[in-house]
Amino acid sequence: MRLGGRLQAAIEILTDIETRHRPVPDALKDWGLSHRFAGSGDRGAIGNLVHDALRKRASHGFVMNGDTPADLAIGVLLRQWGVTPAELVAELDGDRFAPEIPSLADLEARLQRPLTEAPAHVQADIPEWIVPEFERAFGAEWVAEAAMLADRPPLDLRVNSLCTDQASVLAALEAPGAEVTRLAKLGIRVPAGPGPARQVAATSEVCFAKGWFEIQDEGSQLAAALMGARPDDQVLDYCAGGGGKSLAMAASMGNHGQIHAFDADRRRLAPMVERLRRAGVRNVQLVERAAGLEGLVGRLDRVLVDAPCTGTGTWRRRADAKWRLSEKNLADRMADQDAVLDSAARFVRPGGELAYVTCSLLPSENTARAEAFLVRHADFEPIDLAGRWASVTADAAAPLPLARKGLGLVLSPRRTGTDGFYFVAFRRRA
Numbered sequence: 001m002r003l004g005g006r007l008q009a010a011i012e013i014l015t016d017i018e019t020r021h022r023p024v025p026d027a028l029k030d031w032g033l034s035h036r037f038a039g040s041g042d043r044g045a046i047g048n049l050v051h052d053a054l055r056k057r058a059s060h061g062f063v064m065n066g067d068t069p070a071d072l073a074i075g076v077l078l079r080q081w082g083v084t085p086a087e088l089v090a091e092l093d094g095d096r097f098a099p100e101i102p103s104l105a106d107l108e109a110r111l112q113r114p115l116t117e118a119p120a121h122v123q124a125d126i127p128e129w130i131v132p133e134f135e136r137a138f139g140a141e142w143v144a145e146a147a148m149l150a151d152r153p154p155l156d157l158r159v160n161s162l163c164t165d166q167a168s169v170l171a172a173l174e175a176p177g178a179e180v181t182r183l184a185k186l187g188i189r190v191p192a193g194p195g196p197a198r199q200v201a202a203t204s205e206v207c208f209a210k211g212w213f214e215i216q217d218e219g220s221q222l223a224a225a226l227m228g229a230r231p232d233d234q235v236l237d238y239c240a241g242g243g244g245k246s247l248a249m250a251a252s253m254g255n256h257g258q259i260h261a262f263d264a265d266r267r268r269l270a271p272m273v274e275r276l277r278r279a280g281v282r283n284v285q286l287v288e289r290a291a292g293l294e295g296l297v298g299r300l301d302r303v304l305v306d307a308p309c310t311g312t313g314t315w316r317r318r319a320d321a322k323w324r325l326s327e328k329n330l331a332d333r334m335a336d337q338d339a340v341l342d343s344a345a346r347f348v349r350p351g352g353e354l355a356y357v358t359c360s361l362l363p364s365e366n367t368a369r370a371e372a373f374l375v376r377h378a379d380f381e382p383i384d385l386a387g388r389w390a391s392v393t394a395d396a397a398a399p400l401p402l403a404r405k406g407l408g409l410v411l412s413p414r415r416t417g418t419d420g421f422y423f424v425a426f427r428r429r430a
C-alpha cells in the first residue's frame with residue numbers, strides 16, 4: 001500500500017472508533033480481517049497512525065484547526081512523522097486510494113499555528129476536567145509530565161531470572177536498539193521506532209516460548225521488586241489479574257516460599273496458568289474463590305493490592321482510554337480502591353507488610369487513598385522506601401521518586417522513563 005491507502009485506512013478506523021465507541025485493538029483487527037491483502041508493514045503503519053492520532057488528539061486538533069479523523073491522521077504525518085505538506089500533496093497526487101486532503105496552501109497555513117497559543121490542557125494532550133489532578137500531582141511540571149504520556153512507548157521485557165539472564169536474552173532477540181533498562185535490574189527495553197516502523201514481535205521469538213522473558217513495563221517491574229519479597233515469604237497478590245507481578249515476585253523469590261494469587265474476577269487469572277508453566281514458576285498458587293483465602297487471615301508476610309484504577313499512567317499504550325475517562329469512572333475507582341484495601345489488609349500478619357500499587361498518576365487514587373487508609377487503620381504505619389528503592393534499582397544514583405505531596409513513590413515517563421505507577425507500603429504494627 002502507498003501512503004494514501006494507509007492514510008485512508010487510518011481515517012476509516014478512527015471513524016469506527018469514534019462513532020461506534022470501539023476499542024482500538026478491535027477496530028484494527030476488524031479492518032485487518034476485511035482487508036486481507038494488507039501486509040504486516042501496512043498494518044503496523046496504519047496501527048501507528050491510529051495510535052499516534054489518539055495520543056495527541058487535542059494538540060493535533062488545535063494545530064490542524066479541526067479534529068475529524070482526517071485532521072488527526074494528517075496531523076500525525078505532518079507533526080510527528082516528519083512529512084512536509086509538499087511531500088504529502090505530491091505523494092497522494094494521482095493515488096486513487098488516497099483520501100481528499102486540504103490544498104498545499106491550506107496545510108501550510110495550518111502548520112503556522114503555534115501550539116503555545118493553545119490552552120494548557122491542549123498542549124498537555126489531556127481532558128480539561130482532569131487538569132487539577134495533574135496540577136496536584138506535579139505542580140509547575142504538570143504540562144510536561146502529561147505531554148510525555150502522549151508519546152509512543154517502548155516495549156519493555158522482564159528477563160526471567162529463573163532460567164536466564166539479560167545478556168542471553170539480548171543476544172537471542174533480533175530487536176534493533178534493545179538495551180538493558182536503566183532502573184529495573186532484569187529489564188530490557190526495545191525503543192519505539194519512528195513513523196511507520198513496526199514494533200518488534202517479541203512474543204513470536206523462540207526464547208519467549210522457552211520462558212526467558214515476559215512483556216512487562218519497567219515501572220511494573222519496579223513495583224514488583226519494591227515488594228521486597230524474600231524466598232521464604234508467604235505472599236498474597238490480591239488483585240493478581242493476568243499475573244504480571246506474581247510472576248516477577250516468584251522469580252525474585254527463587255521459586256521458594258509461596259504466592260497466593262487471587263482476583264475477584266477469577267476468569268482474569270486464566271492466562272496465568274500458561275504463563276506460570278512457560279516461566280517454570282512453581283511457587284504460585286491460584287486462588288479462584290474468596291472463600292479459599294479465609295485460612296490466610298492475619299498470616300501473610302506481604303500482601304500486594306495492585307488496585308483497579310483509571311490507568312492514567314498507561315495512556316501511552318491505551319490512548320483511547322484517555323478521552324473516554326469520566327469523573328464518574330474516577331469516583332467509582334476510588335471507592336473500589338478503599339474497599340479492596342480494607343479487604344486485603346485483613347490478611348497481613350502483625351509485623352507484615354501491605355503494598356498498594358496503581359498504574360495511575362492521579363493523587364485522588366494514590367496519596368489520597370493511602371492517607372485515607374491510614375485514617376481507617378490505625379494498626380498500620382507507612383514504610384520508608386528509600387532503602388528499598390536503592391536496593392532494587394540498577395542505577396545507584398537514581399533519585400527516589402517521592403510523591404510531590406504525601407506518601408509513596410510516583411513513577412512516570414518523565415520522572416523514571418516508565419509508565420506511570422504509584423507505590424506505597426504499610427507495616428502492620430506488631
Ligand SMILES: C[S@@+](CC[C@H](N)C(=O)[O-])C[C@H]1O[C@@H](n2cnc3c(N)ncnc32)[C@H](O)[C@@H]1O
Nearest residue numbers: 239240241242243244245263264265306307308
Ligand atoms: C491492575 S489489575 C491487576 C494487574 C496484575 N496485578 C498484573 O500485574 O498483571 C487490577 C485487578 O484487580 C481486580 N479486582 C478488582 N476489584 C477487586 C476486588 N475487590 N478484589 C480483588 N481483585 C479485584 C480486577 O479484576 C483486575 O484484574
